Amino acid sequence: xxxxxxxxxxxxxxxxxxxxxxxxxxxxxxxxxxxxxxxxxxxxxxxxxxxxxxxxxxxxxxxxxxxxxxxxxxxxxxxxxxxxxxxxxxxxxxxxxxxxxxxxxxxxxxxxxxxxxxxxxxxxxxxxxxxxxxxxxxxxxxxxxxxxxxxxxxxxxxxxxxxxxxxxxxxxxxxxxxxxxxxxxxxxxxxxxxxxxxxxxxxxxxxxxxxxxxxxxxxxxxxxxxxxxxxxxxxxxxxxxxxxxxxxxxxxxxxxxxxxxxxxxxxxxxxxxxxxxxxxxxxxxxxxxxxxxxxxxxxxxxxx
Numbered sequence: 001x002x003x004x005x006x007x008x009x010x011x012x013x014x015x016x017x018x019x020x021x022x023x024x025x026x027x028x029x030x031x032x033x034x035x036x037x038x039x040x041x042x043x044x045x046x047x048x049x050x051x052x053x054x055x056x057x058x059x060x061x062x063x064x065x066x067x068x069x070x071x072x073x074x075x076x077x078x079x080x081x082x083x084x085x086x087x088x089x090x091x092x093x094x095x096x097x098x099x100x101x102x103x104x105x106x107x108x109x110x111x112x113x114x115x116x117x118x119x120x121x122x123x124x125x126x127x128x129x130x131x132x133x134x135x136x137x138x139x140x141x142x143x144x145x146x147x148x149x150x151x152x153x154x155x156x157x158x159x160x161x162x163x164x165x166x167x168x169x170x171x172x173x174x175x176x177x178x179x180x181x182x183x184x185x186x187x188x189x190x191x192x193x194x195x196x197x198x199x200x201x202x203x204x205x206x207x208x209x210x211x212x213x214x215x216x217x218x219x220x221x222x223x224x225x226x227x228x229x230x231x232x233x234x235x236x237x238x239x240x241x242x243x244x245x246x247x248x249x250x251x252x253x254x255x256x257x258x259x260x261x262x263x264x265x266x267x268x269x270x271x272x273x274x275x276x277x278x279x280x281x282x283x284x285x286x287x288x289x290x291x292x293x294x295x296x297x298x299x300x301x302x303x304x
Contacts, residue, residue: 001042003075007274008035009047009061010068014270015138016055016155024138031283072273080276092281095124095131095143098221099263100163103240107286112281127219128190135268141278142269144285146196149268157163159286160293161262162238164197169231170252180258187233192219200261201236208258225249238263240292265289 011021012032016163022032040047047061057065096105113119124134135143136151143149148156166183175182184205191197198217205212216233220226224235229250242251267285269278 002038003071005035005039005042006068006071008032009039010065010072010273011138012036013057013061013065015066017137020138043127050138051253056170069273076276081129083209091120092142092277093122093124093140095126095134095140095145097131097145098125098219099126099238099241100265101125102221102244103162103238104289104292107292108285111288112284115284120156125302128195132268135270138270140273142267142281144265144267146264146266148266153270154268155271157267157282157286159265159267159289161264162240163262164260165239166234166256166260167228167237167242167251168234168254169228169255170250172231172253173234175254177255177257180205180208180210180256183234183254183256185215187214187222187234188212189216189218189227189235191217193217196261196263197236199204204258204260221245225251236260 008021008025008027011024012018015021015024018032019029022029025032027035036048043060043064045060045064046058047064049056049058049061087196109121109123124131124140126134128147131140131143131145132147132149133170134140135149135154144159148158166178188201190201198215202212214233216227218227218235221237221241224237225245227233230237234254239253241273242253243252267282272278
């Protein structure tokens with residue numbers, strides 16, 4: 001029995017779609033259909049119910065899925081045992097929100113590449129709703145987003161939440177401490193409407209019975225930083241991103257009398273019975289994010 005065909009069936013069953021499974025395994029849809037048909041011919045049973053448009057396994061298909069997972073797990077164990085000492089090949093399709101990209105993602109990827117020189121990476125930077133959809137569809141292997149994904153075969157791990165901070169221009173915002181009332185008179189920048197930072201920012205003012213002068217919704221941290229540098233307003237950004245960007249951007253974190261809600265981060269990933277690569281990469285990311293969170297905070301100097 002060809003285990004590549006078994007793997008094809010496993011992903012078709014897991015993703016509930018021949019086209020999505022074909023995309024994951026870098027095959028054409030016709031090649032994927034051919035593998036399933038060949039496997040059905042070898043087993044002498046139909047694995048997929050093709051009588052209507054809605055995806056459905058046959059009874060035999062549901063039973064074989066259990067064996068398929070066991071066969072792929074056994075294949076992984078054999079490779080691990082017989083290939084002892086060989087460097088682990090790492091081919092990953094990773095997605096992340098901008099807050100993660102501008103904080104610890106890049107140094108973590110550099111560390112991952114140093115540990116696994118054969119790293120082959122596809123990186124997608126998107127908003128949380130899009131990333132959650134992509135991981136559910138099987139288009140990505142691992143995503144770092146604000147919300148966990150909810151789908152069969154997808155696991156979630158909570159990472160350290162990100163401290164948020166108001167950030168202004170050092171020449172325009174010189175006060176040692178700001179009240180929320182002061183900030184309500186300024187033009188504010190935060191992430192897109194409906195996002196966690198946007199919602200919590202509005203709630204922050206609502207609790208104090210304040211009406212902010214204007215709140216601009218910007219999906220890009222880079223754009224927000226450039227707007228702050230241009231004197232456009234004050235941005236609400238992850239403190240870790242500010243730490244990394246302050247080396248070349250004119251930024252000044254503003255002390256405020258209001259407690260800001262941290263930005264939650266979740267790692268969502270699809271399990272693969274034929275490989276432990278994803279789990280290994282997730283643990284690496286979690287350890288790195290925790291170490292970054294616990295590292296001594298360096299004092300930021302506003303650029304003159």
